[in-house]
Amino acid sequence: MDVMELFSPIAIAVLGSCVLFLFSWWKNLHAPPCIQGWIPWIGAGFEFGKAPLEFIEKARIKYGPVFTIFAMGNRMTFVTEEEGIDVLLKSKHVDFELAVQSPLYHTAQIPKNIFFALNEKLHVLVKGKMGALNMHHFTGPLTEEFQHQLEGLGAHGTMDLNDFVRHLLYPTTLNTLFMKGLFLTDKRNVKEFYQHFKTYDEGIEYGSQLPGWLLRNWSKSKRWLMELFEKNIKDIKTHRSSGHSGTIFQAVLETVEMETRQHSPNYGLLMLWAALANATPFFTQFGELKDDGGLGLITFWTLGYILSHPDLHRTILESISSVFGTAGKDKIEVSEDDLKKLLLIKWCILESIRLRAPGIITRKVVKPVKILAGGQQPLGRKDNHTVPSGDLLMLSPFWLHRNPKYFPEPESFKPERWRETHLDKYIFLDYFMGFGGGKFQCPGRWFALLEIQLCIILVLYKYECRLLDPLPNQT
């Protein structure tokens, strides 16, 4: 046998490995510093999973404003300052839909082709229907719903704040966005819904990544929620409430059914989850912010902050009674003008979102993107970074909102910082990312702000509230 015959496959393999090594070294020459642990695939997943928020902040201090964490097979490149944020929100080479498609498939079983065919259309539709200028359509129905739910709670009592807000928000949101009386018709029904939604929401962290058969309880609850939509889809489509042009979900269904009828219930589940629990799977995957979602979470914190600041609480009560008179009437009507007079409550909501923003903003890099090295470079690095395609670009509003460069005295609850915003022109403070940003910014944001504002007005009008326990810690 010719020696060359034996030698050449080995030589080729060695040479090939060298070329591959050199290529990946060259490719990563300008890649951001990467924290990758030593366990294959899991990478830094265990340490990151223990306390993700702390992990991100420590990495920022050690590696600078742009760094990559390799965990659970994903390369997640975090950006924390303006240069990276601009790329995440504006670059043509990063993509929202590619970043969320796979977790959403596991979350609501929407096939890839259907998701890509429909997502942009649905985003535009919901954004239009829930735009700031359309909010006056929702003020009356939301007020009525909240008052109805409050009636059921009686005149006094002690209740866990989380349960209290959920009890008000879930039925109100479902009756308004989907169809009145859709699921929550009696107490047993409500309890069952809470339990399944809780299991589903809490399990999203793994549910959005792993096959369903590995997570029996989660899959059972997902099935239960999906069946609710399956059973009710016909009624939802035909239901017409008096004097109302149809719910948001009815409009969503019309668009979905131009593409597919089979997946209408899946979109019901997806919209339900987007509205009630929008901590994104990528973040919950690592064990953070599991206990509640957007609307409930933010209402909980806003009420909590107001009640734990006596001066603020007093000022808000005075402004509520100056608009509606002293408490005691069974029912009140709330107008657009009334809401404008109670802007302080809206500032409190935005300040609570600033401090307690759920979730993370994520985009997939489809072509390498350059990020100029700004901010502090702790390891003496001055180079710019090139983030390779395939990376997930991540932004943590929690930390961004705590950067004193953008929000002075960031740890203080200061609703007055929102005085400078032009909410009348629908503009938030610079670098406020509680609702994401760019083309795919949360289309439900004005609805969320309105709903929470009404909830707080009506609760504080009806009840003399007091916190029995201190608010939980920051992290």
Ligand code: HEM
């Ligand atoms: C306080 C409550 C809420 C918060 C903090 C919140 C926050 C967010 C965030 C951060 C995103 C990701 C945006 C991005 O990646 O740039 C998002 C997306 C989304 N939100 Fe909200 N949201 C809230 C309430 C709602 C409500 C009430 C709805 C009602 C339908 C809603 C519907 C959606 C939808 C459909 C998306 C996905 C957009 C798309 O796929 O194009 N959200 N939300």
